[in-house]
Amino acid sequence: MNKAMEASRELKAMDELATLKSPIHSFCPLSKLLTTIFYIVVVMSFHKYDIVGLVVLILFPLIVYSISTISVSTCFKKLRLVLPLVILVGLFNPFFDKDVLFHIGTFAVTGGMVSMVTLMMKGVFSLMASFILIATTPIEEICSAMRKLFVPRILVVLILLTYRYIGIMLDEVAIMYDSYMLRAPRQNGIHVSAWGSFLGQLILRSMDKATSLYESMNLRGFKGEYDYRFTREKNRFSKLYAAIFCLLILVCRFYNIPSLIGSLFT
Amino acid sequence: MIELQNVSYSYSDDKKSLNSVSFKINRGERVGLIGANGAGKSTLLKSLVGLITTEGSIKVDDITLSNKTLSEVRKKIGYVIQDSDNQMFMPTVIDDMVFGPINYGMSKPDALEKATKMLETLGISHLKDRYNHKISAGEKKMASIATILTMEPDVLMMDEPSAALDPHNRRVLINMLNKIPLTKIIASHDLDFILDTCDRVLLIRDGQIVADGKVDDILTDKILLEANSLELPFCLQGRN
Ligand SMILES: Nc1ncnc2c1ncn2[C@@H]1O[C@H](COP(=O)(O)OP(=O)(O)OP(=O)(O)O)[C@@H](O)[C@H]1O
Ligand SMILES: [Mg+2]
Numbered sequence: 001m002n003k004a005m006e007a008s009r010e011l012k013a014m015d016e017l018a019t020l021k022s023p024i025h026s027f028c029p030l031s032k033l034l035t036t037i038f039y040i041v042v043v044m045s046f047h048k049y050d051i052v053g054l055v056v057l058i059l060f061p062l063i064v065y066s067i068s069t070i071s072v073s074t075c076f077k078k079l080r081l082v083l084p085l086v087i088l089v090g091l092f093n094p095f096f097d098k099d100v101l102f103h104i105g106t107f108a109v110t111g112g113m114v115s116m117v118t119l120m121m122k123g124v125f126s127l128m129a130s131f132i133l134i135a136t137t138p139i140e141e142i143c144s145a146m147r148k149l150f151v152p153r154i155l156v157v158l159i160l161l162t163y164r165y166i167g168i169m170l171d172e173v174a175i176m177y178d179s180y181m182l183r184a185p186r187q188n189g190i191h192v193s194a195w196g197s198f199l200g201q202l203i204l205r206s207m208d209k210a211t212s213l214y215e216s217m218n219l220r221g222f223k224g225e226y227d228y229r230f231t232r233e234k235n236r237f238s239k240l241y242a243a244i245f246c247l248l249i250l251v252c253r254f255y256n257i258p259s260l261i262g263s264l265f266t
Numbered sequence: 267m268i269e270l271q272n273v274s275y276s277y278s279d280d281k282k283s284l285n286s287v288s289f290k291i292n293r294g295e296r297v298g299l300i301g302a303n304g305a306g307k308s309t310l311l312k313s314l315v316g317l318i319t320t321e322g323s324i325k326v327d328d329i330t331l332s333n334k335t336l337s338e339v340r341k342k343i344g345y346v347i348q349d350s351d352n353q354m355f356m357p358t359v360i361d362d363m364v365f366g367p368i369n370y371g372m373s374k375p376d377a378l379e380k381a382t383k384m385l386e387t388l389g390i391s392h393l394k395d396r397y398n399h400k401i402s403a404g405e406k407k408m409a410s411i412a413t414i415l416t417m418e419p420d421v422l423m424m425d426e427p428s429a430a431l432d433p434h435n436r437r438v439l440i441n442m443l444n445k446i447p448l449t450k451i452i453a454s455h456d457l458d459f460i461l462d463t464c465d466r467v468l469l470i471r472d473g474q475i476v477a478d479g480k481v482d483d484i485l486t487d488k489i490l491l492e493a494n495s496l497e498l499p500f501c502l503q504g505r506n
Binding site: 012016018019138209213216217219221222223 | 315317337340341345347349351352353354355356357358365366369370395397399413417
């Protein structure tokens with residue numbers, strides 16, 4: 001299997017995850033989308049030194065992962081390319097913010113170090129939340145939820161078709177790469193002299209294919225408005241669950257749970 | 267029911283892929299469209315659903331095909347395209363099957379029920395929840411045929427339906443086609459398939475209709491067929 005094929009498989013595997021069956025999968029996409037956005041906003045709103053408060057927030061993705069039967073390691077595996085970027089963002093903080101906040105033994109912990117950790121946590125938490133949304137909701141449903149939030153139609157269709165187009169393009173790369181290699185067995189990769197025509201072909205072929213798919217959609221009544229009524233039954237209590245979840249998130253935002261628990265025992 | 271008058275089309279300026287094609291197909295007729303590679307069969311089918319804009323006029327049930335009537339006409343004509351990879355765009359087979367009906371206003375449970383029945387009729391219920399990218403070419407062909415039939419078109423157009431099918435599924439398809447009383451237009455090189463499923467044949471060469479007649483007349487005309495890069499159907503060849 002070549003790299004492009006692997007990438008395409010992984011993308012399609014997301015579709016497969018999204019069609020599994022679990023309570024999370026059965027929630028209506030709008031509730032899920034809103035809860036996710038709410039969660040991310042709350043996570044981002046924490047003060048840059050508030051590690052302790054922030055830590056508790058990891059509970060929510062963890063709960064959702066375990067209910068949805070998708071393992072957290074799947075998330076980190078799929079996001080292995082993005083994660084380092086998120087981590088990188090905070091890396092320079094220690095150099096800017098050198099105020100000492102407290103000491104652990106003789107080691108002085110500066111504000112920069114703490115804010116680096118919170119920033120990374122914020123990034124990772126948000127990624128985990130977004131991932132579980134995408135992994136439990138087909139892209140069509142996410143798009144339909146976005147429409148309900150009045151995101152412009154053209155933008156939503158664009159997102160939808162881009163998502164599909166990437167898959168198509170990867171497939172084409174995989175096929176072309178294989179046919180190239182079958183006829184150039186001794187080469188290690190595609191020779192520079194063929195890059196131009198390879199790329200040109202790739203664009204033409206994937207455009208052709210995308211056009212055909214778009215035509216197929218049109219032939220079956222697609223009129224630019226993605227009218228996706230779900231093939232799977234939606235949970236009637238979605239909104240209630242979403243509300244409870246948001247409430248819990250809020251509670252964790254404004255009450256410092258760890259210190260509350262701590263005070264119970266002292 | 268379907269009427270073409272002087273329909274012409276060229277992909278590029280120098281060569282006409284359809285050259286002044288005129289014919290009429292009545293309700294319930296079963297028409298085979300045959301011709302060599304590149305003769306213009308797929309192009310002709312595409313023109314009937316307005317995927318390409320042609321010169322001349324195309325009428326379906328007295329509706330003249332134009333941008334305004336496009337969706338009306340497309341609702342009447344179900345088109346199974348040559349490459350089923352391009353036909354299926356949803357994650358699973360069942361998702362794909364309900365896409366069309368729902369778009370045309372059918373309720374979800376009705377669409378699901380219809381789709382499930384169609385899968386049973388075609389004997390491919392096991393494909394229902396399979397992922398489109400994980401089924402074989404022939405399975406995909408059967409699924410894409412099911413997808414189109416679920417939309418209950420008045421006219422069924424198929425481009426090389428038997429190309430990827432094994433003998434069993436080919437037979438299933440032939441039997442099924444002979445059971446449903448739709449108007450059919452089937453483009454194929456599989457002349458035995460045409461012989462089993464059609465009454466009338468249109469022979470196309472370089473974008474022109476060069477013969478139009480009963481299936482028994484045209485498919486037994488060895489000279490005509492061979493002049494068009496075709497051969498007698500195997501069942502009529504006899505072995506010696
Ligand atoms: N997208 C395109 N751009 C330019 N020319 C095309 C395109 N598609 C088809 N043609 C040309 O139009 C002519 C008719 O093609 P068409 O696909 O209708 O043939 P066909 O009868 O369906 O052949 P086959 O049996 O191989 O499917 C051919 O000469 C072909 O080269
Ligand atoms: Mg063709």
